[in-house]
Amino acid sequence: MEVADIRKHYGDLKAVDGVSFTVAEGEFFGILGPNGAGKTTTLEIVEGLREPDSGSVTLLGAQPWPRNAKLLPRIGVQLQASSFFEKLTAREQLETFGSLYGVPPAKATEMLELVGLSDKANVPENKLSGGQRQRLSIACALVHDPDLVFLDEPTAALDPQARRNLWDVLRAIQERGKTIVYTTHYLDEAEILCDRVAIMDKGRILAMDTPAKLIRGLDAPTRVSLERGSLTVAEAEAFQGVDHVQEDETSLTISTREPAPVLSALAERGALDGLQVRTATLEDVFLNLTGREYRA
Amino acid sequence: MTAFKSLSAAMVKGFLRDKMALFFAFLFPLMFLVVFGLLFGDAGGDKTKIAVVGEGPVVTALDQTGVLEFEKFDNPDQARQKVNDGDLPAAVVVGDGRVDLTFAASDQVKAQTVVGIVSGVVDKLNVAATNTPPAFEFAAKPVEDASLKPIQYLTPGILSWAVAISGVFGSALTLVSWRKKQVLRRIRLAPVGPTAVLSSRVLVSVGTALLQGLVFVAVALTPPFGLKLTGQWWLAIPLLILGTMAFFAIGMLVGAFCKTEEAASGAANLITMPMAFLSGTFFPVESTPPWLQAVSNAFPLRHMNDGMLDVLVRGKGAEALLLPSAVLIGFTLVVGFIAAKVFRWED
Numbered sequence: 299m300e301v302a303d304i305r306k307h308y309g310d311l312k313a314v315d316g317v318s319f320t321v322a323e324g325e326f327f328g329i330l331g332p333n334g335a336g337k338t339t340t341l342e343i344v345e346g347l348r349e350p351d352s353g354s355v356t357l358l359g360a361q362p363w364p365r366n367a368k369l370l371p372r373i374g375v376q377l378q379a380s381s382f383f384e385k386l387t388a389r390e391q392l393e394t395f396g397s398l399y400g401v402p403p404a405k406a407t408e409m410l411e412l413v414g415l416s417d418k419a420n421v422p423e424n425k426l427s428g429g430q431r432q433r434l435s436i437a438c439a440l441v442h443d444p445d446l447v448f449l450d451e452p453t454a455a456l457d458p459q460a461r462r463n464l465w466d467v468l469r470a471i472q473e474r475g476k477t478i479v480y481t482t483h484y485l486d487e488a489e490i491l492c493d494r495v496a497i498m499d500k501g502r503i504l505a506m507d508t509p510a511k512l513i514r515g516l517d518a519p520t521r522v523s524l525e526r527g528s529l530t531v532a533e534a535e536a537f538q539g540v541d542h543v544q545e546d547e548t549s550l551t552i553s554t555r556e557p558a559p560v561l562s563a564l565a566e567r568g569a570l571d572g573l574q575v576r577t578a579t580l581e582d583v584f585l586n587l588t589g590r591e592y593r594a
Numbered sequence: 595m596t597a598f599k600s601l602s603a604a605m606v607k608g609f610l611r612d613k614m615a616l617f618f619a620f621l622f623p624l625m626f627l628v629v630f631g632l633l634f635g636d637a638g639g640d641k642t643k644i645a646v647v648g649e650g651p652v653v654t655a656l657d658q659t660g661v662l663e664f665e666k667f668d669n670p671d672q673a674r675q676k677v678n679d680g681d682l683p684a685a686v687v688v689g690d691g692r693v694d695l696t697f698a699a700s701d702q703v704k705a706q707t708v709v710g711i712v713s714g715v716v717d718k719l720n721v722a723a724t725n726t727p728p729a730f731e732f733a734a735k736p737v738e739d740a741s742l743k744p745i746q747y748l749t750p751g752i753l754s755w756a757v758a759i760s761g762v763f764g765s766a767l768t769l770v771s772w773r774k775k776q777v778l779r780r781i782r783l784a785p786v787g788p789t790a791v792l793s794s795r796v797l798v799s800v801g802t803a804l805l806q807g808l809v810f811v812a813v814a815l816t817p818p819f820g821l822k823l824t825g826q827w828w829l830a831i832p833l834l835i836l837g838t839m840a841f842f843a844i845g846m847l848v849g850a851f852c853k854t855e856e857a858a859s860g861a862a863n864l865i866t867m868p869m870a871f872l873s874g875t876f877f878p879v880e881s882t883p884p885w886l887q888a889v890s891n892a893f894p895l896r897h898m899n900d901g902m903l904d905v906l907v908r909g910k911g912a913e914a915l916l917l918p919s920a921v922l923i924g925f926t927l928v929v930g931f932i933a934a935k936v937f938r939w940e941d
Contacts, residue, residue: 347779370785381776383604385611390604397600398784422611438780 299446299477304343304353313339314350315501321479321494323445326472328488329481330580331498332592337481338450340498344479345375345448357446371399374444376452380431382423388434389419392441399442409437413467429460433467440471447471449480453487465491485580485592489513497584504587509580516586518578519553522560525572526550529564537563597786601794605768609798618763619802620809623756627748627810630876631819634744644708645673648688655715656686662711670694684708745821749814750830750902751875756810757803757834758895759866761841762848764799766858769849778939796842803838804831811906825909830902832915836922837898843926844894846933853941869893874900897921 299321306314314336321327329337342348344355346362346369355362360369382391392406410416413433418426426434432452439447452468453461461484468491472478482488488495489509496506505512519541526549534543539556549572554560557575564570584592609615641663646653647670656662665682667673673685674696683704684697695712697705721728772778781791807830814821844865852858872889873879873896879887890896901918904910 345783347783365782367785370783373783375780375783377776377780381780383777384608384771386604386607390607394600394604395780395784398597398781398786400597442784 299344299358299479300356301340301344302354302356304340304350304355306339306343306348306351312501314343316353317498317501317503318353319496319503319506321477323477324472324475326468326478326491326493327480328492328495329479329498330483330485330488330495330584331481332483335498336501337483337498341448341450341479341481345373371442372445374439374442374447376436376439376447376449380423380435382431382435382438385422385424387420387422388415388426388430391423391434392437395438396441401442405441409441412440412470413437414463427460429456429463432456432460433464436464436467436471440476444476446477446479449478451481451483453482453484461487485584489580495580497580497587499584499588505583512580512583513578516578516583517555518582518586519555520557520578521551521553521576522557522564523549523551523572523574523576524564524569528569528571529567596790597784598790598794601791602797605795605798606801609764609802615764619756619760619806623752623759623806624810624813626755626876627752627814627819630748630752631745631814634748642704642708643682645676645682645685646688647673647685650688651719652688652693652716653686655719656712659711659715662708684712686712743820745814745819746907747874747878747903748876749810749819749821750906751873751899753807753810753830754837754873754895754898754902755866755870755875756806757837757898758841758869759862760802760806761799761838762845762862762866763859764802765795765842765845766849766852766862767845767855768795769846770852770855770858773849773938773940774854776940782939796839799842800835800838803834807831807834822907824907825905826911827906829905829912829915833898833901833905833918833922836919836926837894840894840898840922840925840929843930843933847929847936850933850936850938869895872896894922894925 301317301319303316303318304314305312305316317336317340319327329340331337339348343350344357344362346355346357346365349363357369358372360366362369362373383394386394388410389406392409393403396403396405407416407419410419413436415426415430415433415437418430423431423434436449436452439449449468453464456464465487468478468480480492492509494506494508495512496503497512498504507515526545526547529550531543531545531550534540534550534552537552537554538559539554540552540560541555542553544551544553552560561575564573581592641661643663643665645667646656646664647667653664657664665676667676667685670685670687673687676682677685677696677698680698680700682698683701684695687694687696693712693716695709697708699705769778772781811821811823811827813819815823845862848858848861848865852861870876872882872886873893874882874890875895879890879896879899882890897918901915904914908914
């Protein structure tokens with residue numbers, strides 16, 4: 299999948315302002331950014347739902363716009379809203395969506411199992427919880443066994459437990475050899491799930507790489523924090539490799555670019571009570587790129 | 595299973611599980627049929643109530659005409675006062691060899707009817723009293739005329755109206771809710787054409803219309819209503835189908851313009867309610883002013899109604915279908931074309 303310099307402007311608003319990226323087969327690719335960054339519009343252009351003002355998209359060797367009926371069976375799209383038929387049960391939703399692709403009804407059983415909804419097969423869609431509905435929606439996007447799957451904010455508005463359940467589903471899909479492109483505004487989640495991420499803001503991609511490389515590229519210090527009182531500021535500053543020490547009412551925080559000697563020194567002193575080691579996250583990457591705090 | 599079949603099945607299930615939709619398609623129009631059917635059931639003229647003073651063969655003969663109802667008074671002045679007050683149209687005071695009739699001049703029609711009846715009865719008794727044969731033999735007998743009993747025009751009218759509301763509401767609400775919930779977008783991302791989607795929805799509407807026809811006619815045929823079908827009632831089937839298509843097209847047009855279900859059902863009401871009243875759903879169009887009859891010709895419901903009346907209760911044949919069918923097909927094509935032009939997949 300290849301996206302080359304796509305742009306979409308609505309009047310003065312540059313929703314997508316020159317976005318390019320490629321996604322390899324089998325890759326789990328995340329498009330991150332706050333609301334209004336242009337993630338959804340980018341995804342809609344890639345899926346072939348919108349025509350870009352300029353630029354080109356190639357999916358599996360074909361153009362998605364104008365609507366390409368040959369390409370459609372090979373891509374699966376989960377939409378932001380829970381788009382279901384009225385009054386149908388979970389199984390019936392899957393059967394109906396499957397039939398649009400000529401998939402036999404039996405496939406519904408397999409999909410229900412994949413997303414862990416086997417026991418909810420006969421429950422009407424509107425009686426499912428938010429997380430269950432989201433999983434059903436993903437199952438509907440996968441029912442025809444597409445090669446390329448697009449998920450638009452699948453974990454938005456879910457409670458932490460439901461989010462974690464969904465992560466398992468997403469990993470299971472990746473294990474089936476699918477290429478996944480997904481958007482999220484949870485940076486921590488993308489860090490865990492994605493092979494590669496693109497960080498978007500104001501219609502542009504600010505950075506794109508594996509989460510680990512992006513974080514390493516920051517050259518941000520590791521921060522080791524301890525319970526206040528287990529060590530004095532002067533003692534901590536004496537350790538090898540310490541950049542900076544800070545103390546507040548509850549804890550003492552040591553910033554270092556060489557965590558190994560600092561940690562072993564702490565271990566020698568037996569000062570490991572309440573120890574927390576915090577490395578940089580994608581949020582720090584975002585902060586570094588935009589100069590502002592990340593707010594989903 | 596093909597997309598067409600499974601979409602139809604999905605919509606039938608959705609419809610059968612939607613109690614509100616079922617209510618508005620079947621029970622709601624049926625309520626009108628029951629209420630109006632029973633309300634107008636023994637219509638055919640109310641008896642006229644008059645004040646009567648006295649007894650005798652004249653009063654007995656008046657009673658036997660079967661069109662007058664009496665309010666008895668002992669005092670002629672009391673009876674006349676009732677007429678003066680405008681409570682009753684006439685007062686008959688029967689004295690010894692004398693009949694006095696006082697009538698209100700305000701309601702000429704009613705008053706002249708009473709005058710005619712009373713003078714007729716008195717003349718007849720006078721002739722009989724003379725014991726001479728009458729100079730002219732007078733014979734009167736009733737015939738069934740072309741005007742219809744209420745149930746005869748209510749059934750086709752309410753059936754057409756029911757088809758109209760489920761057609762317009764069904765297509766408009768489906769379109770709006772599918773667009774809002776992005777089901778349309780989801781379908782667009784699947785390799786199915788709009789024809790399969792549209793035709794499956796039309797099929798469900800047509801099925802609903804035929805079922806409505808069956809239910810309403812079956813109810814109207816039961817004794818309390820006493821509908822009598824004449825001629826080739828099955829000619830109603832093509833009308834039900836064509837009518838559904840025309841109203842479906844109107845619903846598509848409504849659905850193209852409305853963003854929410856609330857707006858769509860408001861707009862659908864705005865179209866179907868006046869159309870129902872002006873098209874002879876609840877009363878015969880013939881009894882309305884000529885300008886209104888002219889206006890009603892603009893509505894597809896009026897023509898569907900006329901066709902239904904002709905084939906269900908007026909005993910007419912296939913030739914009665916020509917004009918209504920042409921109008922309904924024309925409506926379907928024109929409105930359908932406009933609806934297709936303004937159709938939007940998403941907001």
